[in-house]
Amino acid sequence: MANHTPKTICIFGGTGFLGRHIVQDLARLGYRIKIVTRIPESAYFLKPYGDVGQIAPIQCGYDEDSVTRAIQGSDVVINLVGILYEKGKAKFKKIHTDYPAMIAKICNDKKVTQFIHVSALGVDKSLSKYGKSKLAGEKAVLLAYPKATILRPSIVFGPDDGFFNMFAKMSTIAPALPLIGGGTTKFEPVFVGDIAQSIANLIANNLPNNENPQGKIYELGGPDVETFKELLERLGETTGRKRALISIPVPIAKVQAAFMSLAPRPMLTMDQVKSLKTDNIVQDGALTFKDLGIKPKAMETILPTYLACYRRGGPFGNKKAA
Numbered sequence: 001m002a003n004h005t006p007k008t009i010c011i012f013g014g015t016g017f018l019g020r021h022i023v024q025d026l027a028r029l030g031y032r033i034k035i036v037t038r039i040p041e042s043a044y045f046l047k048p049y050g051d052v053g054q055i056a057p058i059q060c061g062y063d064e065d066s067v068t069r070a071i072q073g074s075d076v077v078i079n080l081v082g083i084l085y086e087k088g089k090a091k092f093k094k095i096h097t098d099y100p101a102m103i104a105k106i107c108n109d110k111k112v113t114q115f116i117h118v119s120a121l122g123v124d125k126s127l128s129k130y131g132k133s134k135l136a137g138e139k140a141v142l143l144a145y146p147k148a149t150i151l152r153p154s155i156v157f158g159p160d161d162g163f164f165n166m167f168a169k170m171s172t173i174a175p176a177l178p179l180i181g182g183g184t185t186k187f188e189p190v191f192v193g194d195i196a197q198s199i200a201n202l203i204a205n206n207l208p209n210n211e212n213p214q215g216k217i218y219e220l221g222g223p224d225v226e227t228f229k230e231l232l233e234r235l236g237e238t239t240g241r242k243r244a245l246i247s248i249p250v251p252i253a254k255v256q257a258a259f260m261s262l263a264p265r266p267m268l269t270m271d272q273v274k275s276l277k278t279d280n281i282v283q284d285g286a287l288t289f290k291d292l293g294i295k296p297k298a299m300e301t302i303l304p305t306y307l308a309c310y311r312r313g314g315p316f317g318n319k320k321a322a
Contacts, residue, residue: 007203010034010058010071012103013080015043017160018118018192022078024049025196026203036060036070062099068106076114076203077107079141084130084162085261085269092133101140108145116199117141121154121188121219121280128275138217147214149202151195154221154280157299158192159306166267167232168239168310176244180253180268183229183245186279188221191297195220198292208293219286222296228276238303239310250277 009026013019014035026033027050035043035057043057060070071077083095100117107115123134141148155163170177198220200206202213226234229245236242248256250273257270282288289296 006030006032007075008032008034008073009076009078009203010036010074011078011080012036012060012070013082014046014078016080017158017162018156018195019080020046020160021158021192021196022080022199023055025193025200027054029200029204031203032056034058034070034074036067062094062102064102064106067102068110071103071106071110071112074110074112076116077103077112078116078118078199079103080118082118082120082134085266085271086129087264092129093136096130096133097136097140100137101144104141104144104148107148114203115141115145115148116151116202117148118151118153118195119217121152121221121282122278123152125278126275127277128271130271130275131278142215149213149215150217151198152217152219153190153195154188154282155190156192156195157189158302161192163189164231164235164303164307167235168241168307171236171239171241171243172310174243176246177232178253179229179232179245179247180273180276181250182247183227183232185228185276186225186281187228187231188225188281189231189299190220190222191299191302194222194289194294194296198289198294201293206293208291211291213292216287218288218292219282220289220296221282223298225281234299234303235307238307240312241310 009031011019011033014023015037023033023046033055035046037043037057038061040057040059047055049055058070060066079100081095081099083090086092104115119134119138123131126132138150157164167177232245253273254270257268257273260266260268
């Protein structure tokens, strides 16, 4: 059997929810992985996902020199860095536009074979600062590194997600859950494992019909299209904690968001209220999971596996009593 050196993959944002799943899948496939982070110690928990020395945290800031050092010697670079709200020096333009542009330029200069940039679904129609900064980031990436591959996932669900878990926790203490603008915004939730597998397929060149993904944008959504209201109803069914759903008019939601934005980790911001004005679903004619060789998993097959802990009595609690 011929010896070969496994690819070295450099991941920006590898300690986050999506990053952890991607690291685990890629480590299992034998790749060498560099986790780029401002605080290397924060990535130590990822080391057991691979063999000794296979996963290495790399200290890196937002300056060009440290980013260049992190990327040096990499075959593949993946950017997962993103924020949901602005706080202090963490601004949408800096994180979603300028930083990806810098990474893409350095990838091009260092002749990195493949650059995968994870954006967000619906950014080309979004009215929010978040969405506009993400779209500007996509354009900047493709300008600096034209053969980059861009993935646009909808709401991502899975163990430790920030959406279903947050509302499930709320349902354990609150008699009602909020529906901003009536909860009519449509979403197409996507399982985190399907995104991780998509990236693995891209790196292994394991795509249907030998498709060339360079310079292309893929819109990733699951098999279920549901409104915000329907998602909360599904949550209630899954956890056995059905709660009243209270419609909150957008003007009132903006006032509430203005106060919530003052918190260190706000549950709602005015920009997020604005983002709910546009649907978050895959557009007709877009490249999708199918083009990446993935059949996305439905929510009903995954949600019960990690939301059962919110039932009264836990996973084995009496469903009727809940």
